[in-house]
Amino acid sequence: MPDKIGRLPLWEVFIRGKRGLDHKHAGSIHAADGEQALQYARDPYPRRNEGCSIWVVKSADIIASQFEDNDSLFDPAIDKMIYRHPTFYDVPEDLKL
Amino acid sequence: MTDSTTLPEIFQGRIDSEEKIEPRDWMPDAYRKTLIRQISQHAHSEIVGQLPEGNWITRAPSLRRKAILLAKVQDEAGHGLYLYSAAETLGISREQMLEQLHSGKAKYSSIFNYPTLTWADIGAIGWLVDSAAIINQIPLCRCSYGPYARAMVRICKEESFHQRQGYELLMTLCQGSEEQKAMAQDAINRWWWPSVMMFGPGDANSTHSAQSMQWKIKRNSNDELRQKFVDQAVPQAEYLGLTLPDPDLKWNEARGHYDFGEIDWDEFYQVVGGNGPCNHERISARIKAHEDGAWVREAALAYADKQRQRARKAAA
Ligand SMILES: [Fe+2]
Numbered sequence: 235m236p237d238k239i240g241r242l243p244l245w246e247v248f249i250r251g252k253r254g255l256d257h258k259h260a261g262s263i264h265a266a267d268g269e270q271a272l273q274y275a276r277d278p279y280p281r282r283n284e285g286c287s288i289w290v291v292k293s294a295d296i297i298a299s300q301f302e303d304n305d306s307l308f309d310p311a312i313d314k315m316i317y318r319h320p321t322f323y324d325v326p327e328d329l330k331l
Numbered sequence: 332m333t334d335s336t337t338l339p340e341i342f343q344g345r346i347d348s349e350e351k352i353e354p355r356d357w358m359p360d361a362y363r364k365t366l367i368r369q370i371s372q373h374a375h376s377e378i379v380g381q382l383p384e385g386n387w388i389t390r391a392p393s394l395r396r397k398a399i400l401l402a403k404v405q406d407e408a409g410h411g412l413y414l415y416s417a418a419e420t421l422g423i424s425r426e427q428m429l430e431q432l433h434s435g436k437a438k439y440s441s442i443f444n445y446p447t448l449t450w451a452d453i454g455a456i457g458w459l460v461d462s463a464a465i466i467n468q469i470p471l472c473r474c475s476y477g478p479y480a481r482a483m484v485r486i487c488k489e490e491s492f493h494q495r496q497g498y499e500l501l502m503t504l505c506q507g508s509e510e511q512k513a514m515a516q517d518a519i520n521r522w523w524w525p526s527v528m529m530f531g532p533g534d535a536n537s538t539h540s541a542q543s544m545q546w547k548i549k550r551n552s553n554d555e556l557r558q559k560f561v562d563q564a565v566p567q568a569e570y571l572g573l574t575l576p577d578p579d580l581k582w583n584e585a586r587g588h589y590d591f592g593e594i595d596w597d598e599f600y601q602v603v604g605g606n607g608p609c610n611h612e613r614i615s616a617r618i619k620a621h622e623d624g625a626w627v628r629e630a631a632l633a634y635a636d637k638q639r640q641r642a643r644k645a646a647a
């Protein structure tokens with residue numbers, strides 16, 4: 235009998251560890267819809283007070299950069315970024331700049 | 332990175348410099364296959380591992396013990412879930428993995444094919460089996476594959492309560508009546524050797540080791556980890572006043588480790604090969620649970636479909 239679990243879409247789970255922190259990727263979960271994904275995520279992930287807020291996002295809805303695009307996406311930044319750092323500038327040491 | 336650097340070189344270069352491999356990176360087919368096999372077997376072990384302990388939840392001797400055991404078994408289900416998700420990032424589906432488990436194609440840790448005959452077995456599993464699992468799992472937190480390493484960090488955080496509740500359970504039995512202490516000793520007699528075998532074949536006979544070491548999927552040899560387990564267990568057993576069932580177990584001053592007796596590899600391969608005391612029972616229980624749950628998955632999908640249609644109608 236072909237099973238239906240393959241049809242339960244995959245969701246990515248993000249947890250806010252505590253107030254003042256960003257939501258952080260915790261893992262993923264299969265569920266029929268967003269409501270159920272929230273409930274299922276609630277079960278294993280914040281079991282030991284590890285969170286105060288959960289986001290779930292359908293994995294298929296995430297647009298991710300591709301490894302092949304890495305050169306165009308990230309390499310230019312490596313060449314040009316030195317003047318974006320404070321250490322690029324020579325200024326008098328004792329002025330507390 | 333020059334233009335002449337090949338994908339395999341980039342891949343191994345990352346591993347050599349302790350960078351993680353992530354799902355969208357190029358990786359050799361064999362690396363992917365090895366990881367799928369290892370992670371899914373690990374996930375299956377967590378899931379099947381719920382069965383021997385779940386067997387005692389309704390018969391736990393106190394509400395406190397019942398709540399603890401329930402929480403532990405629940406954790407193991409979570410571990411299975413984290414690991415299945417990690418394996419799915421490599422391109423295998425949950426459905427395929429379950430099919431492999433249920434058809435017997437995929438293996439799981441053979442320790443879970445032994446029966447839990449008395450309440451003391453719950454203590455023995457927590458102490459010995461979870462200790463062995465922790466020793467196996469800690470190096471995996473630094474595994475080269477990112478999703479596996481992250482799942483292992485999460486899992487290791489949860490494991491230490493498993494080990495401690497088991498040891499505390501045995502402490503209580505050992506401080507109790509003669510019968511209770513005898514029950515604890517009997518459980519250790521039965522669980523000691525299967526736990527020692529949990530680290531897999533000896534280094535001389537371990538088939539996948541060298542390649543897995545080079546890929547940093549594996550960081551320590553089976554025998555190294557086994558030795559660590561034995562060294563750690565001996566003083567813990569002494570404190571309980573229990574005897575580990577190995578007449579050859581003794582401190583070796585020169586090595587700085589405990590020597591221990593010959594492992595019965597015949598038994599190991601029998602159990603791995605499907606002929607352990609509970610292999611059939613475990614898989615049947617898994618298949619039954621999965622089939623009995625089919626209507627829940629179907630109902631959830633039907634409900635989600637209906638909600639979507641309603642929302643569409645309301646918007647129109
Ligand atoms: Fe576990």
Ligand SMILES: [Fe+2]
Binds near residue numbers: 464
């Ligand atoms: Fe555990």
